[in-house]
Each structure stands twice: as structure tokens, then as C-alpha cells.
Amino acid sequence: MKKVLLAVLMFPVALQAQVLLTEDFNGLTVGNVSDNITGATPGQGDYFFFASNGAAPTTSTNAAVTNAQIVSLGAGDLALSLLGPNGNNGSRFVWQDTFPGIWTTRTSGNNIIELEVDINPGAGTTLSRNTFGVYIFNADADRVLAGFVVRAATRELLLVAYSTPTGNPVGNYTYSLAAAPGIQLPANTVSRIGISYNVTTRQAIIKGPGIAAAGIIVTGSSTATDPAEIDFVSFAGSSNTVVNAEASTMVMDNLVVRASNTDTLLNTTEIASAGTLTVYPNxxxxxxxxxxPVAFSSYTITDINGRVVKTATLEAATQAQINVVDLAPGAYILNIASENGSASHKIIKQ
Structure with missing residues (x-):
């Protein structure tokens, strides 16, 4: 699957945010995440895995340890790949049990949990109704405080939140982000998606490609609830009118979780409202x-150990070509600076 980075990070004004958790999967090994699908024992990286074909009557038959894989994207870059159910019911969950303790270490007043992750939806397929994404759960794992899913068939991005839509009972609801066909992620492209949940105001926010800089907001209905678990998820995606007939796969990578006292999700600010920074091919x-969208004057490339391997000063410009022929194959961080701020993006030299 071609990995082209659609960079939605923008030149930010410095804001206070506390990084609680990062995961790029590069410390794990290619293969099954776990040898157990019941969620009873941890596998690689202390990740638990639960896979189900769903309750009867179900046509799904493919729940197995191979549904959650650590895969290679080339040049030493690893990621998480989930395979969804192949029938009308079923689900997949990948999580760690350490997050409740991590959340309690946050700085007082940082009551917004912000989560960002890369997702590649592939080319899309009309046969599979599977959905893939990330959820922020409460302690009982029955309320999605904030989350997102992407439909395999259309690559449509949707917000998920425990809420009370007008005329409906309280529950976990999935929200379209625009009129049909909705906001669709680019095919075979890595897009960065951000979701956040404010424990105080109960607002859930989603940001990503095609969404205005302020994001799309839904007010949740879960009072006095702290985030307690973060799950990579997949579901069959069947509906009353269209039944899932095929399993599909999506790849997720570069998870970052922060605690903040203000909105820093995807580092979008008014300074960045003119547009996005794009880096290609990648x-x-x-x-x-x-x-x-903003003139920049210098760049620095660092390796995964933080060592500077290339740097240059430029005449202020909004476009540039950065030659990396002299770099060894591998993963790097490209840092671009302007008088208004800076942005950092992961790049892969093949």
C-alpha cells in the first residue's frame, strides 16, 4: 500500500500541552500483536487483543489472532494493521491497560484529552462495510467519550460520541461530518486525524483533512467521567439495508495522546487558517x-534518535524541494520553521 503523507499539521503558536503517550510501533516485531483473541492476556508491547465474530445469528467466521498485525511500511517503519470481520457481525479491539494511571499524572487543569493518529484507508471497496478507527472510552468501556471511524467502502470519516441527539435516547452515536457523500479521506494516503474530549465541558471535537480549522464539535452526555482506555477498533459495519460481505484492512500509526487546558489538537490555530502544509511524495x-501556506525560511531533518542529519537556510518561500539523495534509507523528522512558528512531519527515505 503506497504511503503518501497528507500532512494536516500546520504552523502553530506555542500552546501548553502535556504528552502522555506516544506509539509508532517501531519497537514491536512484524507479526501478530497477540496470540490470544479473548483480551485475557497481553501480547506485544503489552497490547491486549479481542476479536469476535459477533453474537448469533452471524455470518462472520474469520475472528483470529491474525486480525491484528504489526506490519512493515518499509525503511524500518512499522504500523498496526487491523483486518475486519468478513460477515454481518463482529468487532476487533486493541488496547493497553496502562492509560488510567497515565491520565492521573497529568498537570492539574489539563482536562482535555487530545489524540492524534495516522490512518491509511486504502483504495476503498464496495463489498466491505467494515469501519476502522480509534475510541476514547470511559472506565466501564461502554461510553465512547470521543472517537472516529472510517468506512472501508467509501473512506468516509465519522465522529463517534456518547451523546443525546435531538429526539433520541442517550447512547453512542456516529455522526456524519458533511452532507452526502460526507468527508472522504484520500485513497491510499496517510491522513492524520485528531479527536479530543473535554472532561469539564463534555465537548468532543474531530479534526482532519476537509474539516475547518476549528474542527467539528458534539457535546457529550457523560458527566463526571475521565478517559480510561484508548482502543484501536474495527467493526463489521453492516446495516439494515446493506450487509457486509467481505473483510477489509486499514493501517494506523504514530499515535500521540496529550493532556491540555486549551485546544491544541493538530496544532491548528488562526495563524494556520490559510491552508495546510503538504509534503510529497512520501x-x-x-x-x-x-x-x-506560510513563507518558511529554514528546515532541519533529524533521525529517529534526534540527531540532526541535514539542515539549510532558505530565502522566504512557500515552496521548496528538499534533496535527500545523500541520506540513508529510514524514517526521519522534517522540521520546517517560519517567523510564525514551526511544523514537524515524519518522512520516509527509501
């Missing part, structure tokens, strides 16, 4: 093209 063997 991976690349020789040159990365950079297009920016």
Missing part, C-alpha cells in the same frame, strides 16, 4: 516537495 528516494 516515501521518496530523492526529493521531497514542500508546499506551505
Amino acid at each position: 516515501p521518496s528516494t530523492d526529493v521531497f516537495n514542500v508546499n506551505s
